[in-house]
Structure formats: structure tokens, C-alpha cells
Amino acid sequence: MEFRKRIEELLNEFLETRKDLFLIDLKFSAGDDITVILDGDNGVSLQDCLDASRAIEFNMDREEHDFSLQVMSAGLSEPLATPRQFAKNLGREIEVLLNDSEKIEGELAKVDEEKITLILRYRKPKDIGKGKVDVEEEKEIPYSEIKKALVTIKF
CATH class of the missing domain: 3.30.300 (GMP Synthetase; Chain A, domain 3)
Structure with missing residues (x-):
């Protein structure tokens, strides 16, 4: 020892x-x-x-x-593990696997000692009429709910 x-x-x-x-x-x-x-x-x-x-x-x-x-x-294939690592990747797209196996992908917008905040961008059907509308929302995720988080590499 x-x-x-x-x-x-x-x-x-x-x-x-x-x-x-x-x-x-x-x-x-x-x-x-x-x-x-x-x-x-x-x-x-x-x-x-x-x-x-x-x-x-x-x-x-x-x-x-x-x-x-x-x-x-730590390479790009290594999961993000610490608040400092998350902070280093602000503004990047990341994929988060939650403890309940849900996957969330978004732009890393904020980081603090307890949680991260992602900006989620997606399209959803209009409330009235046909077609879809662009939606942007923030989602806070406590570190305790994160099973794995990786930087998304786009070509």
C-alpha cells in the first residue's frame, strides 16, 4: 500500500x-x-x-x-467525468446517458459544481395546423443522474 x-x-x-x-x-x-x-x-x-x-x-x-x-x-472517446472537464467543453455538443438509460443530446451551455445545463434543439409538430416548429429549451441535469457523457464528434 x-x-x-x-x-x-x-x-x-x-x-x-x-x-x-x-x-x-x-x-x-x-x-x-x-x-x-x-x-x-x-x-x-x-x-x-x-x-x-x-x-x-x-x-x-x-x-x-x-x-x-x-x-x-483524456481523448475524445473518454467520458467526461469532472465539472472541470465539462467546463472545458462549454459550447460543444455532448451526448448524455442518464442512469435510467435515457439519452439526451444538446449543446453544453452551463456548468457548476452540482449540475450541467444543455440547450436542446429539436422540431415538434405545431399545436395548431400542419407542419413542425423549431424548439429550443434548456435542460438541467445533476451529475448524480449522469451515467456517461461524451463529446459528440461531427464531421
């Missing part, structure tokens, strides 16, 4: 020096393969990943404990 705590300490020390970066996930396998997933307010560069890796590796003794380390950035 001491090994894992030391890795967490070193990673946190590195992140203290780089306030623009934040941790998304830290995984330890049974064979001590360590995976660190980072994100940043302005993205994550290869150099950022190298710096984080060095901050850990250069302060650990491989003779004492052998491990492998992989540091990567």
Missing part, C-alpha cells in the same frame, strides 16, 4: 506545479502497471505527459519496486 500512496503523492506534487492540468483517472493493475489519465484546461501535450511521467519515475526506485507507467491525455 505504501507504493501506491507514494505514486499518488508524487502525482499530486506534480499537479500542484501545473494548475492547468488535472487528474481524470489513476489505475493500478495487480502487476503494478500504472495508468495515469490527465486532462487540462488548454489540452494536454506530449510534453505534459512526459513531465508527469518523469515526476513519478525519477522519484521511485525500480530496484525496490518494479512497475510500468503509462501517462496519457
Whole structure:
């Protein structure tokens, strides 16, 4: 357990020096393969990943404990997990899967510590007469109701 705590300490020390970066996930396998997933307010560069890796590796003794380390950035295929990640994606289209399996797609308009707000745009039948009308509405979704959220990639 001491090994894992030391890795967490070193990673946190590195992140203290780089306030623009934040941790998304830290995984330890049974064979001590360590995976660190980072994100940043302005993205994550290869150099950022190298710096984080060095901050850990250069302060650990491989003779004492052998491990492998992989540091990567959160890609577009990674689910949004933290309010800071949601805030970084304001104005983008996202798809949210709720705990009740309902899917909602919309533009990420607002983010706070408890919830996100999406702008939903769709067409619905007119109340009177034939045809459809464009509708735009805001929907607030608490983080507790979100099972998974992904940035929608459009080509």
C-alpha cells in the first residue's frame, strides 16, 4: 500500500506545479502497471505527459519496486467525468446517458459544481395546423443522474 500512496503523492506534487492540468483517472493493475489519465484546461501535450511521467519515475526506485507507467491525455472517446472537464467543453455538443438509460443530446451551455445545463434543439409538430416548429429549451441535469457523457464528434 505504501507504493501506491507514494505514486499518488508524487502525482499530486506534480499537479500542484501545473494548475492547468488535472487528474481524470489513476489505475493500478495487480502487476503494478500504472495508468495515469490527465486532462487540462488548454489540452494536454506530449510534453505534459512526459513531465508527469518523469515526476513519478525519477522519484521511485525500480530496484525496490518494479512497475510500468503509462501517462496519457483524456481523448475524445473518454467520458467526461469532472465539472472541470465539462467546463472545458462549454459550447460543444455532448451526448448524455442518464442512469435510467435515457439519452439526451444538446449543446453544453452551463456548468457548476452540482449540475450541467444543455440547450436542446429539436422540431415538434405545431399545436395548431400542419407542419413542425423549431424548439429550443434548456435542460438541467445533476451529475448524480449522469451515467456517461461524451463529446459528440461531427464531421
